[in-house]
Amino acid sequence: MTAHPGQIHPPLLAQGQAWEEMTVGSAFRTAARTITETDLISFVTWAGFTEALFMDASHAAGGGYTGRLVPGALVYCLGEGLVLQTNVLNGTGLAFMSMDLTIKRPAYVGDTIHVVVEVTVARAASTGQRGVVTTRNTVRNQRGEDVLVYTPVRLIRGVGYREPGASS
DSSP, X not given: OOOOTTOSSOOOSSOOOOGGGSXXXXXXXXXXXXXXXXXXXXXXXXXXXXXXXXXXXXXXXXXXXXXXXXOHXXXXXXXXXXXXXXXXXXXXXXXXXXXXXXXXXOEETTOXXXXXXXXXXXXXXXXXXXXXXXXXXXXXXXTSOEEEEEOOEEEEEOTTOOOTXXXX
């Protein structure tokens, strides 16, 4: 695993998929992660989500919630982190272009989440050796219930992609 003479950088240990490898209907599951009280407090403090629903357990209970409620924004961030930890986009992702997001049910401190990623669209971009890939990313809890669904649209390098200005 060393660089060869003449190489500026050693090769990536884990190379992500090119857009052509992301075929419609293909799917994978990420590892799981348990949401902790520390995750909740760090996020709401850092992001300024000081809503009583997330800071005051008795207020949340008064709304019918049965535990320490976690903001959907945190669930999304943790889910996207789990996707990126798979290395599916390592060295191939070029841009996060847009997404739709739907919260299906509450998430609580102590829930263990994972993400199921399914490719729904994969097409060539208008220029270069790149493609546009849309996935349906479903965040599920330990009971297999859908908690949150988001559909990112990303610009991904293609097979044989060469950086702009690279010599042939």
